[in-house]
Amino acid sequence: MPELPEVEVTRRSVSGVAGARVLGLRMGKPLRWPLGVDPDALVGATAGEFLRRGKYLWLPLQAAATEAGGVQGGGLGGGLLWHLGMSGSLAFGSALAPAGKHDHVELVTDHGTLRLTDPRRFGAVVWSSSLGADPAAKLLSRLGAEPFDLSYTAKQFHAALKDRKVAIKQALLAGDVIVGAGNIYANDALFEAGIDPHTPCSRIGPARAARLLSALRMVLGQAVAAGGSTLRDFRDAHGSVGQYQGQARVYGRGGEPCPRCGGAIERIVQAQRATYFCPACQRR
Numbered sequence: 001m002p003e004l005p006e007v008e009v010t011r012r013s014v015s016g017v018a019g020a021r022v023l024g025l026r027m028g029k030p031l032r033w034p035l036g037v038d039p040d041a042l043v044g045a046t047a048g049e050f051l052r053r054g055k056y057l058w059l060p061l062q063a064a065a066t067e068a069g070g071v072q073g074g075g076l077g078g079g080l081l082w083h084l085g086m087s088g089s090l091a092f093g094s095a096l097a098p099a100g101k102h103d104h105v106e107l108v109t110d111h112g113t114l115r116l117t118d119p120r121r122f123g124a125v126v127w128s129s130s131l132g133a134d135p136a137a138k139l140l141s142r143l144g145a146e147p148f149d150l151s152y153t154a155k156q157f158h159a160a161l162k163d164r165k166v167a168i169k170q171a172l173l174a175g176d177v178i179v180g181a182g183n184i185y186a187n188d189a190l191f192e193a194g195i196d197p198h199t200p201c202s203r204i205g206p207a208r209a210a211r212l213l214s215a216l217r218m219v220l221g222q223a224v225a226a227g228g229s230t231l232r233d234f235r236d237a238h239g240s241v242g243q244y245q246g247q248a249r250v251y252g253r254g255g256e257p258c259p260r261c262g263g264a265i266e267r268i269v270q271a272q273r274a275t276y277f278c279p280a281c282q283r284r
């Protein structure tokens, strides 16, 4: 499943759509949620730069003023909120192969076609009149803090954890304290911070919370720099695979030596998800 680093890598790889004029929007099979706008109403609008919030990508669309002073695109202002779901990926280019059976959205522009390929169809493209209005506001309202937002402090992170009894690994995966720590990154950040994945959030003091926040930022930053992780089928908009999985600290390395102490990395199952950790280096 594309996690925050993969979505950020995708965002950077589709930057060529900024400034493009929309020529049409073609929809294939139904996705997770309906589009919520007449595709023809988008024709003539100009795309802004993609923004990312959590695993959502927001493409602002503005109606273009015509020479006569009127507007094309029905006076529209707003944008499209994209989500890659379990198996989605975006491609962007002016010479894409003909659409296949898993290509369910094509935004055709004068800079090229932006295409969502999503075999499992848990992804979505949804119209919203602004990021602050529904449905976008509702979809984004339960997201935790952005790890790359440096105004978010260790003190705030600690405050958000201290009344929770749940294991820290599960709290990270839930994404309502901080977004972005999908399974691979949660495992590696907890290793980096020396915290046992079973540790109840309430037992993590200010110093360990600060270490964990730094570790999350480091691991997620390294993942973006590596082009994300390709465990199954992730590709960026140019078809490149991610390389992070090859440099993971503990994720996927059950039985292998811990990179810090040389002891064996353990694999357990926690809330139906694989957890990898070093029992010697990570403390409760």
Ligand code: ZN
Pocket: 258, 259, 260, 261, 262, 263, 278, 279, 280, 281, 282
């Ligand atoms: Zn170790």
